[in-house]
Amino acid sequence: MHIQSLFKQRLAAALAELTDNAEELSQMVRPTQEPRFGDYQANCAMPLKQSLGIPPREIAEKIVARLQVNDLCDPPEIAGPGFINLRLRDDWIAEATSSLLNDPQLGVEQPVRPRTVLVDYSSPNVAKPMHVGHIRSTVIGDCLSRTLRFLGHHVITDNHLGDWGTQFGMIIYGYKNFADEQAFQKAPVLELLRLYRLVNQFIDYHAAKNQLAGATAGIAEINAQVEAAESAVSAAESAAADKATLKKLRKTAEGLRRKSLAAVASLQSAEKKIADVESDPALAAQAAQHAGIGSAVLEETAKLHRGDSENRELWDKFLPHCADEINRVYNRLGVKFDHTLGESFYHPMLADVVQQLADAGLAVESEGAMCVFLEGFDAPLIVQKKDGAFLYGTTDIATLKYRHEKFQPDEILYVVDSRQSDHFDKLFAVAPKIGLGGIKLVHVQFGTVLGEDGKPLKTRSGSNAGLEELLDDAVAAATEAVCSPERAEKLNPPLTEAEKTTIANVIGHGAIKYADLAHHRASDYRFSLKKMVALEGNTVAYLEYAHARVQGILRAAETDEAAVRNQAAAVIVTEPAERALCLALLRFPEALQQVADDYAPSALVDYLYETARKYMVFNDSCHVMKANDEAIKASRLTLIAVTGRVLRTGLGLLGIDSVDRM
Numbered sequence: 043m044h045i046q047s048l049f050k051q052r053l054a055a056a057l058a059e060l061t062d063n064a065e066e067l068s069q070m071v072r073p074t075q076e077p078r079f080g081d082y083q084a085n086c087a088m089p090l091k092q093s094l095g096i097p098p099r100e101i102a103e104k105i106v107a108r109l110q111v112n113d114l115c116d117p118p119e120i121a122g123p124g125f126i127n128l129r130l131r132d133d134w135i136a137e138a139t140s141s142l143l144n145d146p147q148l149g150v151e152q153p154v155r156p157r158t159v160l161v162d163y164s165s166p167n168v169a170k171p172m173h174v175g176h177i178r179s180t181v182i183g184d185c186l187s188r189t190l191r192f193l194g195h196h197v198i199t200d201n202h203l204g205d206w207g208t209q210f211g212m213i214i215y216g217y218k219n220f221a222d223e224q225a226f227q228k229a230p231v232l233e234l235l236r237l238y239r240l241v242n243q244f245i246d247y248h249a250a251k252n253q254l255a256g257a258t259a260g261i262a263e264i265n266a267q268v269e270a271a272e273s274a275v276s277a278a279e280s281a282a283a284d285k286a287t288l289k290k291l292r293k294t295a296e297g298l299r300r301k302s303l304a305a306v307a308s309l310q311s312a313e314k315k316i317a318d319v320e321s322d323p324a325l326a327a328q329a330a331q332h333a334g335i336g337s338a339v340l341e342e343t344a345k346l347h348r349g350d351s352e353n354r355e356l357w358d359k360f361l362p363h364c365a366d367e368i369n370r371v372y373n374r375l376g377v378k379f380d381h382t383l384g385e386s387f388y389h390p391m392l393a394d395v396v397q398q399l400a401d402a403g404l405a406v407e408s409e410g411a412m413c414v415f416l417e418g419f420d421a422p423l424i425v426q427k428k429d430g431a432f433l434y435g436t437t438d439i440a441t442l443k444y445r446h447e448k449f450q451p452d453e454i455l456y457v458v459d460s461r462q463s464d465h466f467d468k469l470f471a472v473a474p475k476i477g478l479g480g481i482k483l484v485h486v487q488f489g490t491v492l493g494e495d496g497k498p499l500k501t502r503s504g505s506n507a508g509l510e511e512l513l514d515d516a517v518a519a520a521t522e523a524v525c526s527p528e529r530a531e532k533l534n535p536p537l538t539e540a541e542k543t544t545i546a547n548v549i550g551h552g553a554i555k556y557a558d559l560a561h562h563r564a565s566d567y568r569f570s571l572k573k574m575v576a577l578e579g580n581t582v583a584y585l586e587y588a589h590a591r592v593q594g595i596l597r598a599a600e601t602d603e604a605a606v607r608n609q610a611a612a613v614i615v616t617e618p619a620e621r622a623l624c625l626a627l628l629r630f631p632e633a634l635q636q637v638a639d640d641y642a643p644s645a646l647v648d649y650l651y652e653t654a655r656k657y658m659v660f661n662d663s664c665h666v667m668k669a670n671d672e673a674i675k676a677s678r679l680t681l682i683a684v685t686g687r688v689l690r691t692g693l694g695l696l697g698i699d700s701v702d703r704m
């Protein structure tokens with residue numbers, strides 16, 4: 043049961059007698075932060091002041107007079123200017139919590155209209171190692187998929203692999219020119235990685251050399267502009283120009299100063315790339331022989347796309363190894379997909395897509411390229427380049443059409459970095475023009491993972507953070523934080539080595555997921571292993587500890603969750619801590635609905651943390667074994683068993699396993 047919705051229904055019925063706007067106003071009911079305002083508070087009286095022409099307090103009285111809630115609430119109270127405070131009855135709370143014990147859905151009801159939701163997530167570009175940026179898409183997409191499924195929707199997951207892009211041109215070029223065949227036979231993934239990095243380095247090197255030529259002059263020019271802008275500011279200041287003018291001039295100067303700093307930084311980075319190669323004479327000589335590498339790589343990619351047999355064979359040879367590489371990570375993370383339809387799958391459809399767009403008058407030629415011009419955008423969506431190549435957007439249009447025909451989704455979620463928002467805005471603007479306006483398309487965007495220095499995260503080796511290395515580090519940190527000899531010995535019996543390994547893996551991998559999901563997806567967050575595995579604060583270790591406590595108490599009472607379920611003892615609310623815990627448990631459906639409404643797993647993390655805290659307070663103040671009344675003892679065992687299942691189910695929806703001892 044979704045308590046908030048229940049109140050909304052009741053309010054809608056009461057409001058219907060007072061206004062035409064009942065449905066909308068009935069939404070204005072929220073859980074309260076402060077117990078003295080009740081458990082929920084409705085503030086729908088205030089907006090009616092205008093139309094009813096009486097003070098909101100009187101309106102609140104009218105609403106309350108019509109509000110039928112005495113089956114679940116104490117008599118509502120009116121507070122302040124007209125807030126309606128709703129306090130659930132203790133006996134209602136107790137009964138509702140009792141009914142969770144044997145409800146496999148923990149209060150979540152089947153939706154009236156289940157939706158078919160396709161979730162496009164993870165979707166890394168293969169042929170290079172997965173990096174920390176892919177964690178976010180993978181972890182957020184996995185949690186959303188699990189949660190929507192739990193809520194009763196039909197979910198289809200699809201990993202839209204980048205298996206067809208320039209990165210393949212890079213390894214094909216690398217393989218043809220620099221391969222070590224023996225190394226490839228022995229460890230193909232490593233050799234491909236080496237080739238990818240080498241080609242990347244050479245491309246960067248030549249780009250940097252070209253950049254360097256013009257850069258110094260460019261910086262001088264920007265600096266001259268900075269100077270001019272700054273003197274314009276001082277001139278305006280001494281002429282006591284008006285505020286708006288000054289503000290504008292200062293803004294211009296500031297913008298230019300930033301541009302100058304960026305240019306200097308970019309120059310320094312180019313110099314470093316050059317030095318990295320030239321400090322090794324053999325490498326420098328090799329790089330010099332491949333001066334045209336940038337365009338050569340594009341040509342290898344184009345040949346692959348044109349169906350060149352040699353390149354196609356190489357692609358067929360490489361792809362399974364690339365797949366092994368990412369599957370290892372997915373196995374470790376416990377992530378599965380219903381489909382893995384990569385970009386290559388859509389390639390045969392692209393020419394038709396462009397043709398259809400052209401036939402419909404949507405794509406037109408512009409400077410040799412085929413473009414879809416869209417209202418409200420500065421630049422068009424290019425679907426075919428002058429040289430005939432198709433683009434990322436072309437594939438996404440083909441993918442959208444295919445998904446529509448094959449899966450008939452009501453909704454598609456694209457769990458992708460916020461830096462791609464322009465791409466998705468355009469894609470979504472195309473959809474209604476090709477008759478797919480009925481599908482709800484959502485770019486579930488997320489921010490960047492930062493290191494402790496506030497810059498995009500790097501690994502120990504200084505490259506883009508490799509995912510596996512990060513997972514290893516997290517497991518090591520978890521071992522240190524929660525499997526220390528002192529902690530292991532404290533338990534009775536002490537933790538075995540096998541248990542320690544399991545715990546370290548659950549907490550290590552869980553910490554990476556949990557920390558990611560705990561931050562609202564739209565914000566960047568700082569990655570701090572030490573904080574992530576800590577036992578205190580909003581961490582996975584804290585939640586696992588709460589779950590293990592539950593199991594520990596059940597063990598001490600010589601029972602377990604299954605036996606408590608069979609017992610089916612009713613919950614009795616006697617203490618404030620019991621009441622608070624019950625209410626938290628009853629809010630599980632609300633938390634999941636919030637995740638679904640905002641596509642924001644952080645709502646579930648917040649909920650679980652709050653619930654674990656309520657449980658810890660309960661644990662300190664309400665003894666189970668020492669309860670002298672058998673009915674209260676049995677009630678508390680019920681409460682603990684439900685708590686265990688809510689925590690475990692919630693962690694499961696975050697994609698995290700649970701431990702029974704730690």
Ligand code: ARG
Nearest residue numbers: 162165166167202204438458
């Ligand atoms: N492969 C892309 C990248 O790594 C993400 C693909 C997202 N999904 C999509 N349908 N465009 O940037």
